[in-house]
Amino acid sequence: MPVPPAGLHHKVDEPRAYGHWVGDVVERTIRLELPAGLRLRGDSVPVPGRRGQALELREALHEGPHDAPRQTLTLRYQVFAAPLQPRVLELPPVLLEFEPIGGGRVQTLRIDAWPLQLAPLGPEEAANRRGLGPLQPDADAPPLDTRAIRLRGGLALAGLLLMLLGLAWVLLLRPRLLRQRQPFARLRRELATLPPQALADDPRAVFARVHAALRAQAGRNLLARDLPAYLDARPGLAPLADELLAFHQASEILFFQPGAGAAPGWDLARLRRLAQELAAFERLAPAALAAPVEARA
Numbered sequence: 001m002p003v004p005p006a007g008l009h010h011k012v013d014e015p016r017a018y019g020h021w022v023g024d025v026v027e028r029t030i031r032l033e034l035p036a037g038l039r040l041r042g043d044s045v046p047v048p049g050r051r052g053q054a055l056e057l058r059e060a061l062h063e064g065p066h067d068a069p070r071q072t073l074t075l076r077y078q079v080f081a082a083p084l085q086p087r088v089l090e091l092p093p094v095l096l097e098f099e100p101i102g103g104g105r106v107q108t109l110r111i112d113a114w115p116l117q118l119a120p121l122g123p124e125e126a127a128n129r130r131g132l133g134p135l136q137p138d139a140d141a142p143p144l145d146t147r148a149i150r151l152r153g154g155l156a157l158a159g160l161l162l163m164l165l166g167l168a169w170v171l172l173l174r175p176r177l178l179r180q181r182q183p184f185a186r187l188r189r190e191l192a193t194l195p196p197q198a199l200a201d202d203p204r205a206v207f208a209r210v211h212a213a214l215r216a217q218a219g220r221n222l223l224a225r226d227l228p229a230y231l232d233a234r235p236g237l238a239p240l241a242d243e244l245l246a247f248h249q250a251s252e253i254l255f256f257q258p259g260a261g262a263a264p265g266w267d268l269a270r271l272r273r274l275a276q277e278l279a280a281f282e283r284l285a286p287a288a289l290a291a292p293v294e295a296r297a
Helices: 146-180 183-193 203-218 224-232 235-256 268-284
Strands: 009-013 025-033 039-041 048-049 057-063 070-079 087-092 094-100 107-111 114-118
Touching: 009 107, 025 094, 070 087, 183 203, 183 268, 203 235, 203 268, 224 235, 235 268
Parallel strands: none
Antiparallel strands: 009 025, 025 070, 039 094, 048 057, 057 070, 087 114, 094 107
């Protein structure tokens, strides 16, 4: 057995020798007190690495210069063995070499092996009862955080609804609102809400409604002499040419002949039919109705 160098003192702090499991990290600390003129050889310090299948030296920490009077060497081992029955391992022995600073014979200090008792993780044969038998109940799947998925889905659904609302507005609602705001469409609704005696009570007010719709659609006052140009620009109204002319002739009698208190040949039902036919043409050919009207001389 190697004899320690004269004047060298050491102390080893060993881990407890029992109660260890697979994966535990144990630590042994070697404290050295060197006499003057002696130094530790660095290549004798253990190098980290596997020590068989059961232990691995994870760290070898040396504190202090190699010729310092006081030095500390800390060795950390990790247990990799998982025995089925209690088992005793050994931390391997450590051989440290020292040499005189001026040269001379190398001397050795041996740190003996240290026992470690490992305990098994469980019995070799588990008891045949719920939770310990060879077949275990299926574990529930771990819950997933679906908030981000639901948020993206909600945003996509909101975008789809907005797109559908936009299409409904462009293709259905807006055209319908525009049609309802057209002059002839408004005229048809106004005449439909008048009481049956409205034309007899105030014929000029009722005829004025029709003239207002024609003026709003044509963009100017539309008199009897303007009808030919108005109708030439709107061939679709040709079937209503005679009715429009008759309306203007009745209007001239009603508004410009003294004492005229009625429009001859006209009743509220006839005015409603005219308004309905004008509104139908307005709905089917709005671009044609937008043509400009040029008054004839």
